[in-house]
Amino acid sequence: MFAYQKRLQFPINIKKKDLKMAKFLLSQYGGPYGELAASLQYLNQRFSMPDGRGKALLTDIGTEELGHIEMICTMVQQLMKGATPKELKEAGLGGHYAQFDHALYPTDANGVPFTITYTQATGDVIADLENNMAAEQRARATYEHLMDLTDDKDVLDPLSFLRQREIVHYARFKELRDIYKKEMKR
Amino acid sequence: MNNYVNYNECESNSYSDCVMDFTQSRWNPGVYNGNFTSATDMNEDRMPKLYSPYEGYVRGNLFPSLYQGYKNIKPSIKETNNQKQELLSYIGAYAFAAHELNLYLDNYPTDREAVKQYKKYQEEASKAMKEYEKMYGPLTVTGVNAQDWTWVNEPWPWDNN
Numbered sequence: 001m002f003a004y005q006k007r008l009q010f011p012i013n014i015k016k017k018d019l020k021m022a023k024f025l026l027s028q029y030g031g032p033y034g035e036l037a038a039s040l041q042y043l044n045q046r047f048s049m050p051d052g053r054g055k056a057l058l059t060d061i062g063t064e065e066l067g068h069i070e071m072i073c074t075m076v077q078q079l080m081k082g083a084t085p086k087e088l089k090e091a092g093l094g095g096h097y098a099q100f101d102h103a104l105y106p107t108d109a110n111g112v113p114f115t116i117t118y119t120q121a122t123g124d125v126i127a128d129l130e131n132n133m134a135a136e137q138r139a140r141a142t143y144e145h146l147m148d149l150t151d152d153k154d155v156l157d158p159l160s161f162l163r164q165r166e167i168v169h170y171a172r173f174k175e176l177r178d179i180y181k182k183e184m185k186r
Numbered sequence: 187m188n189n190y191v192n193y194n195e196c197e198s199n200s201y202s203d204c205v206m207d208f209t210q211s212r213w214n215p216g217v218y219n220g221n222f223t224s225a226t227d228m229n230e231d232r233m234p235k236l237y238s239p240y241e242g243y244v245r246g247n248l249f250p251s252l253y254q255g256y257k258n259i260k261p262s263i264k265e266t267n268n269q270k271q272e273l274l275s276y277i278g279a280y281a282f283a284a285h286e287l288n289l290y291l292d293n294y295p296t297d298r299e300a301v302k303q304y305k306k307y308q309e310e311a312s313k314a315m316k317e318y319e320k321m322y323g324p325l326t327v328t329g330v331n332a333q334d335w336t337w338v339n340e341p342w343p344w345d346n347n
Binding site for chain 1 (some may be wrong): 204243245246247249252253254255256259261262263264265274275277278282285288289290292295311324325326327337342343344346347
């Protein structure tokens, strides 16, 4: 089961409204390389891990990703705070306003709704871990694109943090892949 | 001044000065009773160095050997004069350090030095959480320690502070 802690993994307090950045950041909520896809992928794959190390690592990283979803949503909400329908329309979020008002909804940066087909599982531990390594690299690259799109330090700090988490997760998945490969002589 | 203002235990700007030595750390296959299928990855020379909790927290990475910056962007956490935010950052830093060792230990569960270090950071984080809950209200639903159901109190984590 899961329990909630009423705090963010990393502090976020964005004062400057930036609707275009909010739109771009949606990619990491409901986009193909986003946090929602990563979290669901790992929390699903853990059921077919061969031993406790894999079950633990996928549980723990998958759970951390839930906290990252919360961070992305926090950033989007704070960046959109107080925006008028006209401002949203001008920033390319008119469609978002029409359907969701100021609510959050998991889409990518272009408004395409999240689909579970962004996630992968094969039941083959090496294939799954290597897929997760690639997922972390794709997310790292996306964070770099997002960092290229803003100068606001309030946005850059949490993005730097999230980008770095992808690097650490990649390293852990790779270590576990190497350990299993050696033990399984594959 | 509260006890947590000096959470930045390493004042230096140099990464290497803020790194803690993990010299006792060894992969020791003899102590684990799990169901590993074979001799596993021994990694005898594994001696991960760690940033201090705060230095690691700022970077999003407790392990200097894994850290990769991006362009010239210097990671930071905004300084605050607000005691509540200071304490939250302190909790954040120690919980983060513990979480980093948690992920590491999932792969290397017999690294007893890392287990010790995990416990140290985790205990510090829980102590600070209890302190926070006394002053500002619950961080977990089990932390409600008033007559009213203070769990519902604002602000929530996504609200601007």
